[in-house]
Amino acid sequence: PTSSDGLRRKLRMFRDAYANNQHVENVRITESEYDLMLDLRPYMNPSPYTVKYNASLPRIFRLFRGLGLRHIIVVNDINEVVGMVTRKDLARYRTWRHAGTMGLKELRVRV
Numbered sequence: 001p002t003s004s005d006g007l008r009r010k011l012r013m014f015r016d017a018y019a020n021n022q023h024v025e026n027v028r029i030t031e032s033e034y035d036l037m038l039d040l041r042p043y044m045n046p047s048p049y050t051v052k053y054n055a056s057l058p059r060i061f062r063l064f065r066g067l068g069l070r071h072i073i074v075v076n077d078i079n080e081v082v083g084m085v086t087r088k089d090l091a092r093y094r095t096w097r098h099a100g101t102m103g104l105k106e107l108r109v110r111v
Helices: 003-017 057-067
Strands: 050-052 071-075 081-086 093-098 101-106
Touching: 050 057, 057 071, 057 093, 057 101
Parallel strands: 050 071
Antiparallel strands: 071 081, 093 101
C-alpha cells in the first residue's frame, strides 16, 4: 500500500466517525448538560486579528493576502465582536482597475 492509500484509509475512518453531522436544531441537550462547561482555551487564538466594522474591503483583502488569514474578527467602536469575515466571503468579490480607478465587483454564485 502506498502512503496515499494510508491517507485515504485514515480519512475514511475520520469521516465514518463523524458521519452523523447534525444540524444544531436537531441536537438535544438534557437539563444536567446545561450546567456543563468546556474549556476551549487550548483551541482558541488569544489575540486574533481584528478589523473595525467600517474597514474598507480593499484593506481587508490586503490583510487576508498579506497575512494568509482564513478569517478575521469584525469589532465595533468599543471592540465588541460584531461579526467575522472568511475567505469564502471574500471569494465572492473581485477587484478591478481601469484608467486609474479601482473598484469591487460581486461575482454571481451558482448553486
